Amino acid sequence: MTENLNPFAIAQAQLDKAAGILQLDADMHAFLREPMREFHFSIPVRMDNGRTETFKAFRVQYNDARGPAKGGIRFHPDETIDTVRALAAWMTWKTAVCDVPLGGGKGGVVCNPRNLSAGELERLSRGYMRAVSRFVGLKQDVPAPDVGSNPQIMSWMLDEYETIHGYHEPGVITGKPLLLGGSAGRTPATAMGGMVTIREAAKLLGMNLKGATAAIQGYGNVGSFAHKLAYEMLGLKIVAIGDEFGAIYKEDGLTPAEVSAQMRRAGKVGGTPGSQEINNAQLLEMPVDILIPAAIENQLTGANADRIQAKLIAELANGPTTPEADQIFKQKGIYIIPDFLCNAGGVSVSYFEMVQNSYGYYWTEELVQERLDQKMTTAFHAVHNMAEERGIETRMAAYLVAVNRVAEAVRARGWV
Numbered sequence: 279m280t281e282n283l284n285p286f287a288i289a290q291a292q293l294d295k296a297a298g299i300l301q302l303d304a305d306m307h308a309f310l311r312e313p314m315r316e317f318h319f320s321i322p323v324r325m326d327n328g329r330t331e332t333f334k335a336f337r338v339q340y341n342d343a344r345g346p347a348k349g350g351i352r353f354h355p356d357e358t359i360d361t362v363r364a365l366a367a368w369m370t371w372k373t374a375v376c377d378v379p380l381g382g383g384k385g386g387v388v389c390n391p392r393n394l395s396a397g398e399l400e401r402l403s404r405g406y407m408r409a410v411s412r413f414v415g416l417k418q419d420v421p422a423p424d425v426g427s428n429p430q431i432m433s434w435m436l437d438e439y440e441t442i443h444g445y446h447e448p449g450v451i452t453g454k455p456l457l458l459g460g461s462a463g464r465t466p467a468t469a470m471g472g473m474v475t476i477r478e479a480a481k482l483l484g485m486n487l488k489g490a491t492a493a494i495q496g497y498g499n500v501g502s503f504a505h506k507l508a509y510e511m512l513g514l515k516i517v518a519i520g521d522e523f524g525a526i527y528k529e530d531g532l533t534p535a536e537v538s539a540q541m542r543r544a545g546k547v548g549g550t551p552g553s554q555e556i557n558n559a560q561l562l563e564m565p566v567d568i569l570i571p572a573a574i575e576n577q578l579t580g581a582n583a584d585r586i587q588a589k590l591i592a593e594l595a596n597g598p599t600t601p602e603a604d605q606i607f608k609q610k611g612i613y614i615i616p617d618f619l620c621n622a623g624g625v626s627v628s629y630f631e632m633v634q635n636s637y638g639y640y641w642t643e644e645l646v647q648e649r650l651d652q653k654m655t656t657a658f659h660a661v662h663n664m665a666e667e668r669g670i671e672t673r674m675a676a677y678l679v680a681v682n683r684v685a686e687a688v689r690a691r692g693w694v
């Protein structure tokens with residue numbers, strides 16, 4: 279039978295398994311299986327050629343028992359409501375596992391931002407904020423960047439929100455540029471948080487990171503900073519890197535300087551001098567110590583998991599591994615740093631950004647990094663200890679920690 283790759287079916291199956299281990303009350307389980315609220319809308323955008331194109335878009339507020347819903351807005355041609363539901367569920371577990379006082383949400387726009395002019399993208403971004411402006415806010419739901427969106431899009435959305443409401447409210451959206459109230463250290467935060475978890479995992483596994491080999495899939499904001507930090511902070515040798523156009527390999531290791539120079543020249547990693555072209559499957563199946571998926575969901579599945587050779591997988595992407603692949607990795611003894619733990623650095627610093635916006639006083643990058651490191655180290659050990667205590671794999675341990683916290687808040691509010 280072929281594996282069900284619907285991300286929401288996967289997110290629900292993961293929760294079901296965790297609920298079984300936790301012996302979670304059936305009513306609570308039923309409540310946590312579904313989003314609390316979702317919005318579907320159409321955004322008409324005047325295109326440069328004078329025609330109007332209508333884009334489908336979503337915002338899902340999965341659960342806000344622990345605080346306002348929080349999560350990015352993805353601009354992607356393959357976006358579906360089920361992808362957004364899954365990502366919103368994972369945000370709920372993410373904010374709980376890293377213990378920031380927020381819930382989980384996610385947004386999506388079905389579009390290919392590469393095919394839009396700057397003006398079209400601006401009108402689409404403003405249209406999105408107009409559609410959700412009554413449902414988002416500092417105390418309701420706070421969006422951020424995700425795949426295909428960036429600080430410029432956050433700026434347009436912030437401006438649209440403030441124009442509608444008539445006052446400044448920088449904390450309504452995070453991942454903003456510094457000059458509009460962004461936080462120092464937010465851009466590299468997801469990658470930085472992931473490096474902290476790799477550092478902690480390596481200590482437990484007795485893995486010497488200096489010169490250990492790694493492959494990175496994805497070269498957007500997260501993947502490119504993962505490369506830089508894995509090289510500078512951990513001393514890893516990154517032998518393979520992939521992006522949406524292809525992948526490259528270099529036995530002696532690829533430096534961030536040479537790959538970013540190629541990105542500036544060609545807009546892709548392919549063609550980096552001294553590297554050899556490989557394909558995405560070769561990248562994932564490379565005999566490396568550490569594999570870092572930093573792109574999108576469903577990359578490690580029942581179809582390729584038995585060929586994965588890494589000892590440690592650090593999931594900087596959301597949902598890169600399917601349940602069938604998880605089973606295989608368990609048998610192979612591969613240590614997984616699960617997505618909503620590994621990539622929680624982004625939302626942790628988003629939370630710091632909201633705090634700074636609230637009191638209008640800004641922290642240094644050093645302070646942000648120190649607090650991020652503390653959050654990620656604590657979260658990593660909470661998950662690792664749970665895995666040891668219960669004799670379960672790390673993804674389930676992360677679920678147990680997170681679901682317990684969310685369920686406690688739901689119970690305290692008297693919802694279930």
Ligand code: GLU
Nearest residue numbers: 349350422424624625628
């Ligand atoms: N999009 C990021 C994530 O998936 C960040 C979300 C945020 O900062 O709210 O974790």
